[in-house]
Amino acid sequence: MTTTSLDTDVLVIGAGPVGLITANLIGIRGHRATVLEARTGLIDYPRGVGLDDESIRTLVAADLWHAVEQFTVPNHVSRMVNGEGQVLATNDPQTTEFGFPRKHGFNQPVIDAELARGLDRFEGTELRFGHRVVGIEDNGDHVEVTAERVDETGTVTGTVTLTARYVVGCEGGSSFTRKQMGVEFEGKSPSTRWVVVDVEDDPLGTPNVYLGADPKRPYVSIGLPQGVRRWEFMLHDDEPTELVDDREFMNGLLSGMVPDPASLSIINQRTFTHHGRIASTFRKGNVFIAGDAAHLMPVWLGQGWNSGMRDATNLAWKLTAVLSGQAEDALLDTYTTERHKHASDMIDVNMAAGTVMKMKPFGGWVRDRLASALNLVPTWKSYFTELRFKPMPRYAAGVVVDQVTLTPGRAEATFKGGRLQPYVDSPGELSPVGLQFIQPRVNTADTTDALLDDVTGHWWVLATWGTNPTTYLTADDLAFCARHGITLVSFIPETQREWAEKKYAGSPAPVTVVGDTSGALKRWFDVRACGAIILRPDHFVAAATFNQQVSAALAAVRKAGALR
Template identity: 40%
Template sequence: MSPAPTPSTLELTTDVAIVGAGPVGLMIANYLGQCGVNVTLVEKLDSLIDYPRAIGLDDESLRTFQSVGLADAVLPHTTPWHAMRFLTPKGRCFADIQPKTDEFGWSRRNAFIQPLADRVLFEGLQRFDNVKVLFSRELDSFEQTAGSVVLNLKDSQGRDERLHARYLIGCDGGNSLVRRNLDISFEGKTAPNQWIVVDIANDPLSTPHVYLCCDPVRPYVSAALPHGVRRFEFMVMPGETEAELSKPENMRKLLAKVLPNPDNIELIRSRVYTHNARLAGQFRQGRVLLAGDAAHIMPVWQGQGYNSGMRDASNLAWKLSLVIKGLAADSLLDSYEQERRDHAKAMIDLSVLAGHVLAPPKRWQGTLRDGVSWLLNYVPPVKRYFLEMRFKPMPQYAQGALIAPSEKTSPVGKMFIQPRVLTEAGEQVLLDEVIGKHFAIIAWGCDPTWGLTPAQIEQWQALGTRFIQVLPDVQLRAASDAGPDVIRVGDSSGRLKEWFARGSSSIALVRPDRFLAGLAIPQTVGQACDQLALALKALPQPIAAIVTSKVA
């Protein structure tokens, strides 16, 4: 039971309470903030964490930054086209991962400085009067009813506060109090070996990319980061402690493996980490949802912990916005776990596998790895498989907030591409700049509203849909033959024409998180839109208007 409020208890109200001001909580707050949803972000620390953590940012995450208008602000803290190279103990590169694909509009792999990216997200919140951040707030407990969640907080002076919210999102890390209070399982394993991370300013090597050296004596990682930072990671051997390794003489021995002069460095900090691979049994319980490390944690070897959290934020935020605004039923939130949990598990498995490649549990497995990798390097399809990072499981949703595809080869459930397009104003922009934070019905050549009734157009406009006609860019010079609500763009690169030409559909129904929710042709688009509305649990407009007025 929640403690009874005292006369001095401060009562606060919000639509969405987010516990944890890490990157996932900050990203969700930014997205909901731009949608006009009232958000209160609760953080137990007195400021953002300032020590370096994640160092890998992928194209999907950059697209999520773009969706909240912060891509340009974070780019100066990234290094695009960052290769990952696995080395044998003798220094031979047996796997060179440097994908050059940019189908989502950004570099596939980027190095970055997480505290600076988190700062960009935090400063982004200053744009919104409807978002509040409460630092130095300890969450004592919470309880949920059929219509709300009440959080019992204490501020830095020990004073009580009660925060009343319609929904609570736990973004409070691997040791999540929110998850533990819900008694949700967190199954998985803890790696037997810890790793010490050493960050150095004024990079003493200054070679680009990240190198993972599979040394059987002591595996290590050497990573070039933006702003002249070099990260080294060394496996902590049995019997070693953080206190012992941090002593100057022992730190010198570690760095002597990788630097000719280990004394001439500018140490930022060193820190020992334990690598875990764990997955929450549920991502949702009633009005409480889990995201980021509170829902899943994974080893760092593929740089997917941070990026998986960004995928959670991108998937959950637009759905919660629709529910809060009364445009969709609460049951839409069930699709969050439906869509995200299996992919999070796939990324955990990939990260564990990469860790075994770097540091095989048994010595003979390392010898076998080196021999097999040497042979496979001469098989072009296999070499391409690694080079283009095709082993990375891309998210594809087979059920949830979409029209379930009938064929395994269907692109439905995958992320839609983002090439540059030409606007009627003559600007070259990435496609998402035209879509904004909205749904999009994108048609090749035809009017995307031709097959829709006025009622259907009104329904999709209420959901904030952009109707987009894609044409060869030379056709933009002709007068428009589309309806008044249609935005025309030119396919300058030909990539959208190429995408539509792979299948038999000419209209793509795209969700706010840029995942393809359905396909159609002009004669079937009305039927497809009705099917998708059902999958989205979209409420009839009279009901939605009533709910929205109550929220306001």
């Protein structure tokens, strides 16, 4: 339980998007968070530009999507083109399996501002600018954080020490927190430099993304919300960084993009280097790191911002579960276990994409012809179009239960020999455990055409297909569900919903009957060897099992999650 004498429950270092969303997720679940930011205000120049559907689920959980949506462009299409403008690959996924279009464009500063405003909703939660952290001391049952107060001139005006149960460092790639933890930051930092330039009143007006794999000079052109156009150009080794301050040089770069580069109104211009690095662990005692403090990846697939959102989503529910007394501290060890591998995989994919972008003339010639051949094969073409090369998060260890053996803490991806048990009649051979659950639109007694998360909530869910979820639960199971706020759900064909609502009205615990209006839920269960699932607060499948085994699966989830 939280020690009442502490200044805050969770102290977050860094007011970037990861730190802000972490604090919001802590606050919306009833705990205190304090955010310390060394700057005297939010960063006001554009950085991240790509928002995934997974991140939108997080924003919805924080009750912030309604404020953020207006600053996004859904269905952001990316095309990789060569030096002649030939399209090598198109990335335009049409799926909405998680409730929203897979890709959105956005302007980060305005969204960061909404995340910061969101903290005003929570009593005991605050954002302090001009606080540069200079000391972190983990005392076992609490952490002391010392910060220098810094004014707008950079002058130190004093120091302050705050105490918290946990600290989360979200202050970027040069993270003071990570250095204090003493963990390795493994990987590569290629020497290639890029200049990014953002202009207002988009002179092109084309709404999507072009990745220019031009051997002469690779570039990126991105249409963003609010009429902003972004370009990124690779600098050659013999071009000093200082050249980008010369408007004539910049006009030369832009001359191949627009008819009149001299008339452009530049609102932001920076030089950066891509990195591919990851910390060896994301936790040490009561101190954690998330976002760029934990991993850095190139920008090609727009996954830096979204990977940070995944970190915050994973860590925040676990911190709040421990703070509320629902789980033991051991639950927090699963944060690194679950997030490290996927972050590492995303770095590898982004580094590979960068290699494809920056090929020399001969390599580019081979690449272009290979791409032309692959585009003739529908399966390979859809591999790029539907973004299937991007690894989806799957937790093979952590708060998961193996579907075959019900072993807590681990989950195999497949069924050996394609069968779970002799009585399995599902055509599926893959286990859904460790994967994010779908989010179709559904009906209930109280709402029509709602997204699933809106009716099941953002905490634990135990759901069955076509039956009453209480049938095979014991009295102790039901007491455990009530104690942990586990929502009991029956997924049912919409044609049977009213019947089920009447029949389940006398259940030993409340049951939310969800009408499957589109058949998406039925199809999901149809190809997976299970009739019952247990969903975690982050909407990942912790366990999938037959109805008669649901009590045993619940006990295994309890052990895997160190739940009390």
